[in-house]
Amino acid sequence: MSAFLETLQLGRTFGGLKAVDDVSIAIQQGELVGLIGPNGAGKTTLFNLISGFTAPTSGEVRLKGERIDGLTPHDIAQRGIGRTFQNLRIFPNISVFDNVTVGAIGHENIGLGSILPWQKAKSDRITQKSFEALQAVGLLEEADQLAANISYGKRKYLEIARALAMQPDLLILDEPAAGLNETETQHLASFISRLHQEGRTIILIEHDMRLVMSICQRVIVLASGRKICDGTPDMVQKDTGVLEAYLGVDE
Amino acid sequence: MNASDTSHHRWLWTGIILTGLFVLVPLLLSLAGRSYFYQIANTIMIFALLAASMHLVTGVAGLLQLGHAAFYGIGGYCAALLATHFKLSFVVTIPLAGMMAGLIAFLVAVPTMRLVSIYFAVATLGIGQMLHVITLNWVPVTKGPNGILLFGGMKVFDIDFSKPVPAYYLVAVIVAACIYVIHCLSHSYYGNALRALREDDQCADAMGINTPRLKLESFTVSGFFAGVAGALWAHTAGYISPADFNFNVSILILSMVVLGGLGSLPGSILGAIILIGLPEVLREFKAGDFRNIIIGIVLFGVILFQPRGLIGEVSALDFIRNQFGLGRKAKNDANKTDGKQMRVGWL
Ligand SMILES: Nc1ncnc2c1ncn2[C@@H]1O[C@H](COP(=O)(O)OP(=O)(O)O)[C@@H](O)[C@H]1O
Ligand SMILES: [Mg+2]
Numbered sequence: 001m002s003a004f005l006e007t008l009q010l011g012r013t014f015g016g017l018k019a020v021d022d023v024s025i026a027i028q029q030g031e032l033v034g035l036i037g038p039n040g041a042g043k044t045t046l047f048n049l050i051s052g053f054t055a056p057t058s059g060e061v062r063l064k065g066e067r068i069d070g071l072t073p074h075d076i077a078q079r080g081i082g083r084t085f086q087n088l089r090i091f092p093n094i095s096v097f098d099n100v101t102v103g104a105i106g107h108e109n110i111g112l113g114s115i116l117p118w119q120k121a122k123s124d125r126i127t128q129k130s131f132e133a134l135q136a137v138g139l140l141e142e143a144d145q146l147a148a149n150i151s152y153g154k155r156k157y158l159e160i161a162r163a164l165a166m167q168p169d170l171l172i173l174d175e176p177a178a179g180l181n182e183t184e185t186q187h188l189a190s191f192i193s194r195l196h197q198e199g200r201t202i203i204l205i206e207h208d209m210r211l212v213m214s215i216c217q218r219v220i221v222l223a224s225g226r227k228i229c230d231g232t233p234d235m236v237q238k239d240t241g242v243l244e245a246y247l248g249v250d251e
Numbered sequence: 252m253n254a255s256d257t258s259h260h261r262w263l264w265t266g267i268i269l270t271g272l273f274v275l276v277p278l279l280l281s282l283a284g285r286s287y288f289y290q291i292a293n294t295i296m297i298f299a300l301l302a303a304s305m306h307l308v309t310g311v312a313g314l315l316q317l318g319h320a321a322f323y324g325i326g327g328y329c330a331a332l333l334a335t336h337f338k339l340s341f342v343v344t345i346p347l348a349g350m351m352a353g354l355i356a357f358l359v360a361v362p363t364m365r366l367v368s369i370y371f372a373v374a375t376l377g378i379g380q381m382l383h384v385i386t387l388n389w390v391p392v393t394k395g396p397n398g399i400l401l402f403g404g405m406k407v408f409d410i411d412f413s414k415p416v417p418a419y420y421l422v423a424v425i426v427a428a429c430i431y432v433i434h435c436l437s438h439s440y441y442g443n444a445l446r447a448l449r450e451d452d453q454c455a456d457a458m459g460i461n462t463p464r465l466k467l468e469s470f471t472v473s474g475f476f477a478g479v480a481g482a483l484w485a486h487t488a489g490y491i492s493p494a495d496f497n498f499n500v501s502i503l504i505l506s507m508v509v510l511g512g513l514g515s516l517p518g519s520i521l522g523a524i525i526l527i528g529l530p531e532v533l534r535e536f537k538a539g540d541f542r543n544i545i546i547g548i549v550l551f552g553v554i555l556f557q558p559r560g561l562i563g564e565v566s567a568l569d570f571i572r573n574q575f576g577l578g579r580k581a582k583n584d585a586n587k588t589d590g591k592q593m594r595v596g597w598l
Contacts, residue, residue: 073453073457074460083457085454089451091446091451091454093446093564093565102455102460103459105444105458105460106455106459109459109461111465112436112441123439166459
């Protein structure tokens with residue numbers, strides 16, 4: 001059986017810079033995989049390639065065996081990949097609830113005809129999915145507030161809720177813990193493992209090594225655009241290549 | 252969301268608005284007894300529809316539309332020509348004018364939707380200018396600067412719609428119906444999808460929102476309603492000329508939307524009432540040439556002290572920052588994608 005998501009010799013150059021270089025990864029259904037690497041390693045670029053934000057210069061992306069590279073982001077989103085962004089990208093001037101509905105609206109592929117009375121079932125599903133997603137992240141109380149007015153930590157959960165409302169088969173989270181304090185990070189870690197236990201397939205980019213090592217069964221390491229390690233947290237921690245990559249950058 | 256409470260309010264407001272529109276205002280107008288006042292009332296309603304249609308595309312979907320008068324003009328000329336050349340009943344010309352304007356809006360949108368914010372705005376500006384030049388110079392059809400006179404023939408079932416009272420009701424019914432549709436579009440999940448475009452179209456795309464399609468749809472629908480407004484103008488004024496649809500008119504409509512508040516439909520309508528009504532009030536008080544200055548000061552004050560307009564959703568300043576690529580959203584864009592791959596385009 002082929003993997004749920006695979007990239008095959010995926011590459012992307014910016015000018016002369018190989019931001020992602022010949023990266024092949026395979027994610028099985030139901031896995032929670034950590035993606036780590038020093039700053040500028042190409043993690044976000046790899047996510048952008050998977051979600052259609054950036055076109056690859058070489059290689060392929062396959063979801064459930066079908067090629068998705070070259071598709072628009074909304075096509076890919078509708079095929080079941082939901083994402084969050086490293087720099088929060090919520091919609092500030094609309095309510096928390098309305099933010100979340102956008103994910104559900106995308107899933108239902110709403111168009112001009114959707115205001116017609118006989119399309120009501122669609123809107124009801126959107127309402128329901130949005131409330132479920134808000135409930136899952138614990139933001140029901142804030143539903144009516146303007147998204148710009150809730151705290152940074154809550155906005156992070158809002159972004160995850162919006163992605164959950166897309167009912168994605170694969171959830172990709174780009175540094176969800178960035179900017180959170182110790183306790184908030186712990187809370188997030190248990191939240192992500194709960195999502196995983198509910199059967200979701202998740203790829204998690206994270207800077208916080210402890211977070212990744214504590215909740216992921218498998219960790220992929222990128223450095224300078226290349227995949228340098230792929231294995232259990234234990235394996236990765238003992239890998240000399242990984243140590244070098246991290247030390248090399250930290251100095 | 253919180254069901255019974257808001258729906259209660261909604262019925263109350265609907266009742267107030269409909270009574271005002273169909274009972275109180277006509278009553279006041281008949282008491283005043285000057286046909287000129289009917290004309291002002293019609294103009295306010297027509298501009299309320301223009302502002303509402305621009306609200307959809309600019310206030311909600313976030314596409315800065317600087318050439319709205321073009322679609323208003325296409326509707327106006329289309330109705331005038333169908334009525335004078337082809338002797339069609341005015342009743343038929345109104346939807347046809349809307350469809351023609353919607354069709355042209357669609358054709359304009361297909362190649363320009365891929366343009367990013369401010370470039371799109373400049374393209375719409377060009378469309379507005381182009382239409383103005385065409386109406387001025389295509390003399391055999393448009394009669395150029397002389398304009399077109401529409402005479403008589405507004406009788407249906409023995410009601411003469413060129414008389415003030417029937418004309419008022421005609422405009423009121425059509426404008427109310429159109430604004431109701433715009434209300435349904437902007438206060439629904441469809442409206443939320445459009446708001447997501449305004450806030451951050453790339454991010455909306457990543458959520459599965461088909462951004463090019465939604466932009467195209469909202470632009471076309473907005474053009475359709477502007478065309479209907481143009482037809483109403485042509486028939487109620489009985490005369491149209493290129494000056495009715497020039498750049499100043501586009502800016503006037505935009506000012507209504509900004510004054511009332513970007514993203515708020517009642518705001519846009521309020522903006523139309525103020526910017527058409529205020530000059531007339533000032534005229535009554537013999538403010539003469541100070542009228543335009545006073546209006547300028549009102550607009551300037553609103554932008555400075557109340558950037559969200561009277562009841563808006565988005566600050567006009569943030570909106571403009573986004574259009575020029577200076578907003579938070581734009582900074583993210585620069586980080587996260589290469590220009591070539593900004594897949595907000597149509598083709
Ligand atoms: N749009 C872009 N244009 C040019 N260079 C880019 C662009 N996006 C990313 N890069 C470069 O690609 C490299 C990888 O960046 P990124 O994927 O953001 O790394 P990470 O997320 O691992 O920190 C960096 O050197 C970055 O400067
Ligand atoms: Mg990154």
